[in-house]
Every structure is written in C-alpha cells, then in structure tokens.
Amino acid sequence: MTGVVAYNRELFIGMGTGTPIKFLELDDTGGGSVPSDMTASVFYVMHDSRKAIVTGTAKPGAAIRGQGVDVVADANGKWSAQVSDLKYGANTVSLASYDPSTGAKIASTEVTVTITGNGMVASVFQVLPESGRAIIGGNAKAGAEVKSGSAHTTASGNGDWTLEVSGLKMGSNKVTLTSHDAKTGTQLSSADVTVDLDVAPLTAAATFGETVTEGATFAGVAQPGATVTITGPEGVRATTVADGSGRYSVRVDGPGKPGQIDFTVTQTFSGQTSAPVSVSLDYGRAVAIEGPADGSDVAGGDLDVHGAGLTGSTVRLLDNGEPVATGTVTNGQYTLTASGLDRAEHVLTVEQTGRGNNVTTATVTVNPGKTGSVEQPLEVTSPRIEDGYVSGEATTFTGKASANSTITVTNKWGTSLGGHVTADADGNWSFTRVMTGTSTYNILFTEVTTSGMSNTVEFFGFAAKPAAVKTFQVTSPRVSDGYVSGEKTTFTGKASAGSTITVTNKWGTSLGGDVKANAKGDWSFTRVMSGTSTYNIVFTEKTITGATNTVDFFGFAAKPATVKTFQVTSPQVSDGYVSGEKTTFTGKASAGSTITITNKWGTSLGRDVKANAKGDWSFTRVMTGTSTYNILFAEKTITGATNTVEFFGFAAKPATMKPFQVTSPQVSDGYVSGKATTFTGKSAPHATISVTNKWGTSLGGDVKADAKGDWSFTRVMTGTSTYNIVFTETHNGTETALEFFGFAPQK
Structure with missing residues (x-):
C-alpha cells in the first residue's frame, strides 16, 4: 500500500498499481457543530505491511501529530493519516492536536491498532566485538519461536523478542532469523540483518635501539585488547596485548643471522587472527675472522685476532670458551688481542653483538693438536753486573726465561724493587727501574713458569757509575724543519750538567734570556718567531768549569702552517672511558670553527665549542654507567662549510690502576733543615703507605691514598743527616716497597 488521499470530500486508498479504491465520502455540509475536542479511530489495517489508516476529528486547522503522523484537520475538523512500522499484536497509537499559530497543545487521544499475521522484523540492538557476539531484537507473531542457527527465543505476547547470536567474524556478518509456529514448527517468516564487527586495522613498524644490546622495538596500533x-x-x-587505546610495543632480540630479515605481525581478537603485516629489518653483516687463518701455527704470547664486522657493534674474543678481550667494530674492522697464549691448541671465537642485540660468531683454531710451550733457563742478558747504573736514569734489564713465565724482582732480603714482568711467547722479558744515589744493589730475579717451576738468578754487586759526558748539541728541531710564524718554537738539546746556554743571532744580539742544563744535561729554550725572516742562531754553552762550546744554527727559515683537517686527536675510540671520570676530547679544526657534539641520532651531548686561532679545540664530559657511546663531532667553519667525524663504539673501561711512586720531591732536590718537606705520590686507590728508614724504623706513621690514588706525607727533617727512606704500599694484602735513598740537605 502506498498512500491515502482525500479529494472532493472522498477518501481514496492507493494500492500501488491500478485505480485507487474509494472507501468513504467525507461530509462537509454541516449537520452538527464543528468539533473542538479530538477523536480517532482505526479506519483500515494493512496487516502484511504493518500499517493502518486512522481517521478522526479535531479543531479545524489543528495540526495532528504523533507516531510519525503530521497532518492538518480540514475546515470541518476532519482528518485522516497513515501509521507505519507497527508491531504484530496490539499497538497503542498516541496522537495529539496543536494550535497551528501558537503550537500549543489542544487535545490528545489514543487508539489501539492490532496487527495480525505471520511476518517478523529484526534489527541489531548491541554488538560485543571482544567476544564475537551481538544482541538482535524485533517483532514477530506473538508466541512464535525465533531462531538463528542454534540460538532461539520466543516472541512475547505483543510479539517482541531479543536473541543473542555468537561466532561472528571480524568485518560484516549477514545474520538470517526465522520465526516458527510454536506448536507445529512451521516457518512463518524470515528477516536478515547485517552485524558489523568493527576491528581496528593493524599497523606495525620496527626500530633499533640506541645501544646494540637493545632488541628491536616493534610498535603500532591494533584492536584494544587484541x-x-x-x-x-x-x-x-x-607476543603482547594492545592497551586500551590500541597501542602496543614489544622488544625482539636479533635472530642470530645477518642481513635483511622478514617478520610478520598479526593480531588475534575474539579467537580470530588478522591478515599479517610484513616488517623487514636489516641486521647488517655477520662477524668474520680474517686473521689468523684457521689451522695456522702461532708462536704464542700476545696474538692479534682481526677481521670484519658491522660498524658500531661490540665484539668479544673467547679463548677455548673463556672471554679474554672485548672491543668495538670501527669502520667495518676490529682487532682483539689474546694475551699470553702458550703454544698449545687454542679455539678462538669472536662473538659480535650488532644492532637489535643480534649475535653472530666466527671461530678459528690455531696450533691444532699441540700441547704447550718449551721451558728454558732464566738468565739476565743485559746489562752485565760490571756495567753498573747511572743514578737517576732508567736502567732496563733484559733476559730470557720460559715462555709466558712470571719474573719477580726483589733485593736479596725479598723486598720488591718494582713488581713483576711476564716473558713473551719466545721467552723474552725486560724490567726497568730508576736507581738513585750511590748504593750497590744486590738483586734477585725469580721466575715462576706456567707449569709452576721456580728458578732464580742472583745479580749481586750492581754499583753506581759516573754519568757519561754529554757533548753540547741542539737535538730538536733540525734547521730544515723551519718555524711557523707566530707560533712557539722550542729548542731542546744536550750539554754538560749545570751549564749555562746563551742564545744570540750571529752578531751577538740576544734572542732571549739564558737557560741552564739540568743534572742530566738536558736544556730547552722557547721563542715565538714571526714574519718571514731566516734566522742565523748561535747557541753558546758555558760549563761550570768555565769551558765554552758553540753550535751554529744557521738558515732557520719560516715554513707555512700545516693545514689542519677536522679530526679528533685524543682519545682513541679503543681507549674507552672510565665511568664517573671526566673525559676530555681534543682535536684539530679550521680556525674559528664551531664544533657540535651529539649522539648518532642528533641529541646534544653538551655545549658547542670553538676552535682557537691555531685550530685546536677541546670538549669535556663525564660519562657514567656502562653504555657504549656513538658520538658525532660536526664542524661548521666560518665560511659555512661542514665536516663530520664519527666516533662510534666508545665503551667503558675499568679505572686504571696507578703504579706506586713518589712524584715529588726528587732525591736530588734534597731538604731544608728545620722546614717541613711534603712527599707526594701515586698508588692504588685507598692503599696504605707506611714510611720508614731502611732499618724499618717509622718516620711518622701511615697515610692513605684517596680514591684517585693520590697520597702525601709531611715531615720536618733537621740536622745534616742523609736519609735513606723506604715507602711501602699495602693494597689488598700485597706490599710494594720503594727505596728513596740519599735524601740529603740542600747546599
């Protein structure tokens, strides 16, 4: 049925095709008073389409509204309207009349329309995506059984019903419902609804972390709770679960393989898995050993293992499964040292940890099938006892021992003279000590081999000898080296101890003050030379005996300043840093350039610095923890040009152990009677230093080194005695003695 029409006081109902059917004739001839109240009655019911024609009276011109009705009463107060979307069973239709001018409600009424038949309607009430379910409701013949799959329910007395369906899939689901006679089971009608199970589309991306030990991070958006x-x-x-906003993030360690690796990412929700999203990561090259060759024979001792890897990765060397060295791949190459190898078989493995915590390994075997080193007698080959030593100068002892054995050096009473040394794979060893005063040393060299055997050599009667006479000379620079205008030039040389050196041009005009040679005959003279002059310099020595010697240093000409390329000169990447201590980077750049320091992602590591007029620059930072830094130094010159230096793989290292020593004063400095003398030195951090004479009598109690290994001891010395002092360091139960003999009053 398509509509209701009133024309010339006649009511027509259109049936969709053909001629409309006239149902009644409207009377407008009067026959009574014009109605002011409102009436309504059911004129005609269309059961199959669940519609009805309702007619009635109201105040003429009043608007009739309700249940989707919006018509106007005619001049006689009569009206008619079609009501749609009725339910099966009884339907109460509420209508009201309104003043057309003011909109005020005039009157209201209700009429009951009963729809009979076997039809049904259905719509989606609620979707439960997390469980793949939906609540569907509608209207059917009262008492009919409503079904969808295995789910079923019974329509109420007014035909209303609701039904929960399950097993829905992601996306659009067509659900068919049927109504059946409750007694016979005969299908009465059917209806289709569409249930949209909306699931957020899956996105995925992967990134590598700041350090190589961090797994790659996979992140994106999915259905909340998926x-x-x-x-x-x-x-x-x-696996991980998306949060309430649908976001997810999870770390994934490397696959242990090099190159491009393909991953798939899926989301599972309501028991269903989405189509995969592809993500690729490039883990770079695997580690390789380029030397030594697999199966090669090596002599033992310190062995460099070198090869190729992924720049910025950390590498670790294992000897027969035990870690022996670590490092960083720089510019695609690495070198690791296995120290003190014997000549037996060694399985050497390099383990590389690259970006995304991706671990690859390479292995070689050296000295296959061999069992160890050959022992040889301990001997001192140089110097000879009769050669003696020069007081205040370093004496180096060299010798032969069993490969990789340990040689300890003491006096004949067992007091250490400076720790121990290790022989190399060929049995070579050396030990250096500065001996002072005029003592005759009785030295004991003791070897302990790798097999635990012990051997000793007595080196007794090693006496002081006079220092060799130095001829007067300029040792640096050479005339041909020239000078850079405006920069300091330092001349160094040799002369007789205590000599005075005068520096003039060839006409005798002084080029600066005189300088003196020290007790070893060393001297230096510094002058800033400018312009482009060629200098003819005369160095004149006057010895303490009054003798004179000269050196002509003629033709010393200006040379161009060396062009500085942008570089980091110190430290080296392999030097590493000590956590919690300042690290100062120095380098060269164009004069006046600005140097910016960041990590490889551009995050600043401190304020910019400027190169000085000579192109020198420095930057200091305290680095903490155990992170490996990938630092980028960027230069911007005063002309706007830019240059960069990658300083990648700068790793933490243990704090350096300080050797035990007296740094001030020197034995030759002597003391002033009655005044305090402060001795300072270096030792292991927090070590205890005791101070005695050579017979063990305390000279004033113990002192402790600070966290950096610095220590000091103060004593007032009187009279004219010459002190033979022994400083003894105690650290972790180990004692190290240092002789400070011949400390006499100043003259």
Whole structure:
C-alpha cells in the first residue's frame, strides 16, 4: 500500500498499481457543530505491511501529530493519516492536536491498532566485538519461536523478542532469523540483518635501539585488547596485548643471522587472527675472522685476532670458551688481542653483538693438536753486573726465561724493587727501574713458569757509575724543519750538567734570556718567531768549569702552517672511558670553527665549542654507567662549510690502576733543615703507605691514598743527616716497597 488521499470530500486508498479504491465520502455540509475536542479511530489495517489508516476529528486547522503522523484537520475538523512500522499484536497509537499559530497543545487521544499475521522484523540492538557476539531484537507473531542457527527465543505476547547470536567474524556478518509456529514448527517468516564487527586495522613498524644490546622495538596500533604476535623465520619471537587505546610495543632480540630479515605481525581478537603485516629489518653483516687463518701455527704470547664486522657493534674474543678481550667494530674492522697464549691448541671465537642485540660468531683454531710451550733457563742478558747504573736514569734489564713465565724482582732480603714482568711467547722479558744515589744493589730475579717451576738468578754487586759526558748539541728541531710564524718554537738539546746556554743571532744580539742544563744535561729554550725572516742562531754553552762550546744554527727559515683537517686527536675510540671520570676530547679544526657534539641520532651531548686561532679545540664530559657511546663531532667553519667525524663504539673501561711512586720531591732536590718537606705520590686507590728508614724504623706513621690514588706525607727533617727512606704500599694484602735513598740537605 502506498498512500491515502482525500479529494472532493472522498477518501481514496492507493494500492500501488491500478485505480485507487474509494472507501468513504467525507461530509462537509454541516449537520452538527464543528468539533473542538479530538477523536480517532482505526479506519483500515494493512496487516502484511504493518500499517493502518486512522481517521478522526479535531479543531479545524489543528495540526495532528504523533507516531510519525503530521497532518492538518480540514475546515470541518476532519482528518485522516497513515501509521507505519507497527508491531504484530496490539499497538497503542498516541496522537495529539496543536494550535497551528501558537503550537500549543489542544487535545490528545489514543487508539489501539492490532496487527495480525505471520511476518517478523529484526534489527541489531548491541554488538560485543571482544567476544564475537551481538544482541538482535524485533517483532514477530506473538508466541512464535525465533531462531538463528542454534540460538532461539520466543516472541512475547505483543510479539517482541531479543536473541543473542555468537561466532561472528571480524568485518560484516549477514545474520538470517526465522520465526516458527510454536506448536507445529512451521516457518512463518524470515528477516536478515547485517552485524558489523568493527576491528581496528593493524599497523606495525620496527626500530633499533640506541645501544646494540637493545632488541628491536616493534610498535603500532591494533584492536584494544587484541593479542599481537611477531613471527620471524624461526617461528614466534614475541607476543603482547594492545592497551586500551590500541597501542602496543614489544622488544625482539636479533635472530642470530645477518642481513635483511622478514617478520610478520598479526593480531588475534575474539579467537580470530588478522591478515599479517610484513616488517623487514636489516641486521647488517655477520662477524668474520680474517686473521689468523684457521689451522695456522702461532708462536704464542700476545696474538692479534682481526677481521670484519658491522660498524658500531661490540665484539668479544673467547679463548677455548673463556672471554679474554672485548672491543668495538670501527669502520667495518676490529682487532682483539689474546694475551699470553702458550703454544698449545687454542679455539678462538669472536662473538659480535650488532644492532637489535643480534649475535653472530666466527671461530678459528690455531696450533691444532699441540700441547704447550718449551721451558728454558732464566738468565739476565743485559746489562752485565760490571756495567753498573747511572743514578737517576732508567736502567732496563733484559733476559730470557720460559715462555709466558712470571719474573719477580726483589733485593736479596725479598723486598720488591718494582713488581713483576711476564716473558713473551719466545721467552723474552725486560724490567726497568730508576736507581738513585750511590748504593750497590744486590738483586734477585725469580721466575715462576706456567707449569709452576721456580728458578732464580742472583745479580749481586750492581754499583753506581759516573754519568757519561754529554757533548753540547741542539737535538730538536733540525734547521730544515723551519718555524711557523707566530707560533712557539722550542729548542731542546744536550750539554754538560749545570751549564749555562746563551742564545744570540750571529752578531751577538740576544734572542732571549739564558737557560741552564739540568743534572742530566738536558736544556730547552722557547721563542715565538714571526714574519718571514731566516734566522742565523748561535747557541753558546758555558760549563761550570768555565769551558765554552758553540753550535751554529744557521738558515732557520719560516715554513707555512700545516693545514689542519677536522679530526679528533685524543682519545682513541679503543681507549674507552672510565665511568664517573671526566673525559676530555681534543682535536684539530679550521680556525674559528664551531664544533657540535651529539649522539648518532642528533641529541646534544653538551655545549658547542670553538676552535682557537691555531685550530685546536677541546670538549669535556663525564660519562657514567656502562653504555657504549656513538658520538658525532660536526664542524661548521666560518665560511659555512661542514665536516663530520664519527666516533662510534666508545665503551667503558675499568679505572686504571696507578703504579706506586713518589712524584715529588726528587732525591736530588734534597731538604731544608728545620722546614717541613711534603712527599707526594701515586698508588692504588685507598692503599696504605707506611714510611720508614731502611732499618724499618717509622718516620711518622701511615697515610692513605684517596680514591684517585693520590697520597702525601709531611715531615720536618733537621740536622745534616742523609736519609735513606723506604715507602711501602699495602693494597689488598700485597706490599710494594720503594727505596728513596740519599735524601740529603740542600747546599
């Protein structure tokens, strides 16, 4: 049925096709008073389409509204309207009349329309995506059984029903419902609804972390509460659950393989898994050993293992499964040292940890099938006892021993003269000590081999000898080296101890003050030379005996300043840093350039610095923890040009152990009677230093070194005695003695 029409006081009902059917004739001839109240009655019911024609009276011109009705009463107060979307069973239709001018409600009434038949309607009330369910409701014949799959319910007395359906899939689901006679089971009608199970589309991306030990981070957006699974070539690598906003993030360690690796990411929600999203990561090259060759023979001792890897990765060397060295791949190359190898078989493995915590390994075997080193007698080959030593100068002892054995050096009473040394793979060893005063040393060299055997050599009667006479000379620079205008030039040389050196041009005009040679005959003279002059310099020595010697240093000409390329000169990447201590980077750049320091992602590591007029620059930072830094130094010149230096793989290292020593004063400085003399020195951090004479009598109690290994001891010395002092360091139960003999009053 398509509509109701009133024309010339006649009511027509259109049936969709053909001629409209006239149902009644409207009377407008009067026959009574014009109605002011409102009436309504059911004129005609269309059961199959669940519609009805309702007619009635109201105040003429009043607007009749309700249940989707919006018509106007005619001049006689008569009206008619069609009511749609009625339910099966009884329907109460509420209508009201309104003043057309003011909109005020005039009157209201209700009429009951009963729809009979076997039809049904259905719509989606609620969607439950997390469980793949939906609540569907509608209207059917009262008492009919409503079904969808295995789910079923019974329509109420007015035909209303609701039904929960399950097993819905992601996306659009067509659900068919049928109504059946409750007694016979005969199908009465059917209806289709569409249930949209909306699930957020899956997105995925992966990034590498700041350090190589961090796994790659997979992140994106999924359906809130969905389980996200990351799968690699070897299977499932990680799972996580999207949060309430749908976001997820999870770390995945490397696959242990090099190159481009493909992953898939899926989300599982309501028991269903989405189509995969592909993500690729490039883990770079695997580690390789380029030397030594697999199966090669090596002599033992310190062995460099070198090869190729992924720049910025950390590498670790294992000797027969035990870690012996670590480092960083720089510019695609690395070198690691296995120290003190014997000549037996060694399986050497390099383990590389690259970006995304991706670990690859390479292995070689050296000295295959061999069992160890050959022992040889301990001997001192140089110097000879009769050669003696020069007081205040370093004496180096060299010798032969069994490969990789340990040689300890003491006096004949067992007091250490400076620790121990280790022989190399060929049995060579050396030991250096500065001996002072005029003492005759009785030295004992003791060897302990790798097999535990012990051997000793007595080196008794090693006496002081006079220092060799130095001829007067300029040792640096050479005339041909020239000078850079405006920069300091330092001349160094040799002369007789205590000599005075005068520096003039060839006409005798002084080029600066006189300088003196020290007790070893060393001297230096510094002058800033400018312009382009060629200098003819005369160095004149006057010895303490009054003798004179000269050196002509003619033709010393200006040379161009060396062009500085942008570089980091100190430290080296391999030097590493000590956590919690200042690290100062120095380098060269164009004069006046600005140097910016960041990590490899551009995050600043401190304020910019400027190169001085000579192109020198420095930058200091305290680095903490155990992170490996990938630092980028960027130069911007005063002309706007830019240059960069990658300083990648700068790793933490242990704090350096300080050797035990007296740094001030020197034995030759002597003391002033009655005044305090302060001795300062270096030792292991927090070590205890005791101060005695050579017979063990305390000279004033113990002192402790600070956290940096610095220590000091103060004593007032009187009279004219010559002190033979022994400083003894105690650290972790080990004692190290240092002789400070011949400390006499100043003259």
